[in-house]
Amino acid sequence: MNTPEAIQLLKSRFGDAVTEHPVFRDEQGVSLPRERISEACRLLKTEAGFNVLTDLAGVDNADAVPRFEVHYLLYSLSARCRLRLVVGVPSEDPVVDTVSDVWATANWHEREAFDMFGLQFRGHPDLRRILMWDGYSHHPLRKDFPVAGLPASLPATAEDAGAVESAPMAGGPFVSATGTRSSPRREPRSFETAAARDRAVTDPDRKEEI
Amino acid sequence: MNRRIEDTPGLNGGDYPVIATRLDAAINWIRKNSCWPQPMGLACCAIELMAAGAARFDISRFGAEVMRFSPRQADCMIVAGTCTYKMSGVVKRVWDQMATPKWCIAMGACASTGGMYRSYSVLQGIDHLIPVDVYISGCPPRPEALLEGFMAIQRKIEHSKGFSALKSPHPAPVEAEALAGPIIIRGE
Amino acid sequence: MTASSHDLLVADAASRAHEAWCPEAAGDDRMIINLGPQHPSTHGVLRVVLELEGEQITRLWPDIGFLHRGDEKIAENMTYQQFLPYTDRLDYLAPMANNVSYAYAVEKLLGVEVPPRCHYIRVICCELSRIASHLLGLGCYAMDVGAMTVFLYTMREREKIMDLFERLSGARYTSSYTRIGGLANDLTPDFIPGVRAFLADLPAAVDEIDGLLTRNRIFVDRTRDVGVLSREQAIDLGVTGPNLRASGVDWDLRKAHPYSAYGDFEFAVPLGSAGDCYDRFLVRMEEVRQSRNILLQAIDRLPAGPWHVDDGKVFLPPKADVLTKMEPLIHQFMLVTEGINAPPGEIYFSAENPKGELGFTIVSKGGGVPHRLKIRAPSFVNLQALSLLSVGHLLSDMTAILGSLDFVMGECDR
Numbered sequence: 147m148n149t150p151e152a153i154q155l156l157k158s159r160f161g162d163a164v165t166e167h168p169v170f171r172d173e174q175g176v177s178l179p180r181e182r183i184s185e186a187c188r189l190l191k192t193e194a195g196f197n198v199l200t201d202l203a204g205v206d207n208a209d210a211v212p213r214f215e216v217h218y219l220l221y222s223l224s225a226r227c228r229l230r231l232v233v234g235v236p237s238e239d240p241v242v243d244t245v246s247d248v249w250a251t252a253n254w255h256e257r258e259a260f261d262m263f264g265l266q267f268r269g270h271p272d273l274r275r276i277l278m279w280d281g282y283s284h285h286p287l288r289k290d291f292p293v294a295g296l297p298a299s300l301p302a303t304a305e306d307a308g309a310v311e312s313a314p315m316a317g318g319p320f321v322s323a324t325g326t327r328s329s330p331r332r333e334p335r336s337f338e339t340a341a342a343r344d345r346a347v348t349d350p351d352r353k354e355e356i
Numbered sequence: 357m358n359r360r361i362e363d364t365p366g367l368n369g370g371d372y373p374v375i376a377t378r379l380d381a382a383i384n385w386i387r388k389n390s391c392w393p394q395p396m397g398l399a400c401c402a403i404e405l406m407a408a409g410a411a412r413f414d415i416s417r418f419g420a421e422v423m424r425f426s427p428r429q430a431d432c433m434i435v436a437g438t439c440t441y442k443m444s445g446v447v448k449r450v451w452d453q454m455a456t457p458k459w460c461i462a463m464g465a466c467a468s469t470g471g472m473y474r475s476y477s478v479l480q481g482i483d484h485l486i487p488v489d490v491y492i493s494g495c496p497p498r499p500e501a502l503l504e505g506f507m508a509i510q511r512k513i514e515h516s517k518g519f520s521a522l523k524s525p526h527p528a529p530v531e532a533e534a535l536a537g538p539i540i541i542r543g544e
Numbered sequence: 545m546t547a548s549s550h551d552l553l554v555a556d557a558a559s560r561a562h563e564a565w566c567p568e569a570a571g572d573d574r575m576i577i578n579l580g581p582q583h584p585s586t587h588g589v590l591r592v593v594l595e596l597e598g599e600q601i602t603r604l605w606p607d608i609g610f611l612h613r614g615d616e617k618i619a620e621n622m623t624y625q626q627f628l629p630y631t632d633r634l635d636y637l638a639p640m641a642n643n644v645s646y647a648y649a650v651e652k653l654l655g656v657e658v659p660p661r662c663h664y665i666r667v668i669c670c671e672l673s674r675i676a677s678h679l680l681g682l683g684c685y686a687m688d689v690g691a692m693t694v695f696l697y698t699m700r701e702r703e704k705i706m707d708l709f710e711r712l713s714g715a716r717y718t719s720s721y722t723r724i725g726g727l728a729n730d731l732t733p734d735f736i737p738g739v740r741a742f743l744a745d746l747p748a749a750v751d752e753i754d755g756l757l758t759r760n761r762i763f764v765d766r767t768r769d770v771g772v773l774s775r776e777q778a779i780d781l782g783v784t785g786p787n788l789r790a791s792g793v794d795w796d797l798r799k800a801h802p803y804s805a806y807g808d809f810e811f812a813v814p815l816g817s818a819g820d821c822y823d824r825f826l827v828r829m830e831e832v833r834q835s836r837n838i839l840l841q842a843i844d845r846l847p848a849g850p851w852h853v854d855d856g857k858v859f860l861p862p863k864a865d866v867l868t869k870m871e872p873l874i875h876q877f878m879l880v881t882e883g884i885n886a887p888p889g890e891i892y893f894s895a896e897n898p899k900g901e902l903g904f905t906i907v908s909k910g911g912g913v914p915h916r917l918k919i920r921a922p923s924f925v926n927l928q929a930l931s932l933l934s935v936g937h938l939l940s941d942m943t944a945i946l947g948s949l950d951f952v953m954g955e956c957d958r
Contacts, residue, residue, distance in 0.1 A: 170889040170890065170891065171652055171653070171655065171889065171891050173890070173891055173892065175890070197779050197780075198779060198782055199782055200782065200892075200894070200901070200903065200920060201892070201903060201905060201918065201920040203905055203916070203918035205907055205915075205916045206916075207915075217890075217905065217918075219892055219903075219905070219920075223779065223793070223795060226800055226801065228892070230890075230892070249780055249782065250777075250780045250781050250782075250928070251780065251781045251782030251925055251928060253928065254924065254925070254928050258924075262616075275609075276608060276609055277477075277608065277609035277612040277957060277958075278442065278477065278609060278612065279441075279442050279609070284476075286476050286477070286614065286617055287616060287617055291476070291617075292476075293474070293475055293476065293614065293617050293618060293620070293621045294474060294475070294476065295475060295476025295477065295614075296476070298441075300441060300444070300445060301445065310441050310476075311480075312476075313470065313474040313475060313476070313478065313480055314474070314480065315474060396582065397588075398588075398589055398610075398611060399588075399589075399611055399633065399636065399953075399954055400632075400633050400636035400717070400718060400954060402588075403636060403637065403680070403717070404717060406699070407699060407702075407703065407706070410695070410696055410699035410700070410703070411696050411699065411700055412699070412700065412703045425582070425583065425584045437611075438611065438613055440609075440610060440611060440612055440613065442609055442610050442612065443581060443589055443610040443611070446581055446582055446610070447582075450582055472629065472630070473613045473614065473618070474618075475613060475614030475617055475618055476614055476617065477612050477613060477614050478613050478614065495718065496717055496718065498716065
């Protein structure tokens with residue numbers, strides 16, 4: 147079954163809950179409500195032949211509602227086609243059902259999404275951190291977490307290795323913000339001064355060094 | 357048995373030449389030509405470390421082809437690659453387990469200063485953790501640069517107070533002022 | 545608890561400390577042992593916690609993340625072009641191949657097609673990287689299993705490839721030779737003759753390794769029927785690359801979804817049948833020979849012409865123009881300060897890397913900086929198979945299995 151047929155299958159089972167994305171660079175995706183994801187994945191694997199889960203990624207959309215998204219990239223070996231499923235996850239209740247019982251590979255991907263974003267996968271056999279150590283207290287890929295990092299504590303075995311400090315950024319990173327075109331905030335290009343300038347624009351009474 | 361060395365047959369400077377020297381110089385010479393590295397190969401620099409150990413660049417010329425992964429048997433820890441915070445406890449523990457006298461080479465930009473990874477999980481240089489004798493810049497440094505760094509360690513050993521270094525903690529005291537602090541080697 | 549298990553439980557603080565994760569002990573004669581992260585045969589910083597009954601592995605938990613450098617977070621703070629050197633250091637045994645995969649991903653997002661010469665040169669770089677990666681993988685695998693000589697022979701061949709890369713790009717190793725929309729520079733005049741000379745010597749070298757290992761009684765005993773991965777398990781675990789093909793699944797991205805110039809070449813895709821360590825070894829050896837095939841065809845049919853797109857909004861204009869004309873100057877300025885102005889949208893592109901399917905998911909909200917860059921690392925996915933493969937085998941089979949999976953921690957942990 148190829149991708150458009152698989153989307154039809156989803157629509158026939160879930161009706162209006164399935165929203166099809168416009169085709170972009172020959173890629174096809176659909177959005178689903180998070181309650182349906184486990185059922186949809188099982189359906190696509192058993193009836194549509196999508197036997198490989200290529201990737202599972204979390205995305206943090208900062209101010210959007212819902213804040214988080216989980217992207218499932220499915221692949222069918224027989225039909226050689228891909229399909230992307232996108233599920234929105236609100237920040238006040240970051241829980242979504244696991245698909246590790248559908249594809250075994252989802253196990254580590256979901257652990258990584260938990261580690262990096264704090265997304266909980268209901269029913270996961272072993273949901274703990276995978277890339278950071280177990281006692282780490284932040285979720286690094288969230289948009290409110292700086293790339294330089296925040297102070298944290300190391301595991302007890304490494305107590306004589308000091309402590310985790312923020313990396314020295316020297317005013318950087320020196321790029322314009324994502325999503326902007328010809329940015330009037332190009333000069334200077336530091337995030338901190340750009341943010342300060344924004345604050346000055348919205349609140350002229352505020353005295354601050356730019 | 358109290359036999360003097362001059363009376364031993366064959367040891368009159370003829371058939372068995374005996375070299376008289378300071379104990380320090382002898383110990384240093386032995387040590388510098390058999391300095392066994394502890395390859396703390398963490399990332400990409402480890403591959404260039406392996407290339408330095410392979411036939412073309414041949415670290416064996418320096419007596420160092422015996423890459424001892426056990427810290428108990430090694431003299432010089434070569435930290436090759438990015439040290440993350442998660443790994444830092446391990447690096448520190450392995451360093452502590454090495455017996456003195458011991459030396460440390462920070463190979464590559466990541467081991468020296470964190471390299472281009474200014475992020476939440478990377479230790480910005482292993483000198484936050486352990487004392488470094490030689491820094492080698494480069495991403496990754498060429499194997500020749502690693503050999504240059506190794507030769508700098510050899511110079512340090514050569515000028516150290518060999519016998520007293522047996523008893524002192526790291527760093528082994530050196531005689532020449534120029535070799536006292538860390539040496540920086542350009543890697544490309 | 546019997547006295548014997550109590551004695552063994554106090555052993556390693558690293559696996560006992562309350563914050564360094566450790567599994568619950570089974571309570572009988574089984575011991576829990578820590579392997580790594582600093583260990584000669586773990587191919588990088590991998591920690592494996594093993595539960596052993598005598599010498600047989602009963603359970604196994606890989607612990608990764610010791611080389612997690614925050615690549616994906618860094619990508620959200622860099623322009624697309626600035627992130628290119630970080631891709632070198634993902635699979636650091638085949639840096640050129642990662643660059644190419646990333647460049648194609650960004651070009652897909654931008655909707656840009658590079659000229660044919662650029663495709664061919666990228667194929668040449670990818671296949672040379674594949675040979676280098678497989679040679680090192682085989683060499684280290686053989687060294688772990690006890691055949692030290694093979695390591696030195698493969699490093700000798702690899703040094704020839706490093707020389708070629710150095711002549712081409714200036715750097716032996718992590719070269720960042722590819723650019724978005726093209727390459728850093730055109731081929732240097734001595735590169736193609738150098739590749740021809742290398743390919744002339746390669747069959748003898750591969751045959752030498754073949755002669756040393758393939759029918760070597762010790763090697764075969766250590767690898768045959770060890771770490772068997774069945775077809776269904778491989779597909780379910782998302783395993784890709786030579787590991788998948790050794791289990792008998794005929795899927796290679798260069799044939800299934802031809803990208804770059806791979807559609808122009810005739811080559812075979814080696815398949816295994818048993819899915820054990822021996823098959824994985826044989827598949828990699830044969831892939832080196834097939835890469836040689838592709839390279840000979842590529843250098844014979846290399847088209848002339850431009851080696852980058854002629855679009856100032858994507859590729860830096862030549863320096864002489866930047867210093868003399870207005871529009872190239874503006875393009876240079878915009879590309880360096882803001883980056884390439886990507887359209888909003890989301891794409892996924894993957895390439896057949898030596899380790900497997902290296903994919904990039906780029907979520908763009910417009911502008912020069914990605915909103916999210918997810919790296920689908922083949923080693924991360926392949927390593928998940930480790931516990932399935934090792935349970936029931938002996939501790940000494942672990943090194944054979946680790947070597948045969950041929951993973952790289954730089955890619956696994958990103």
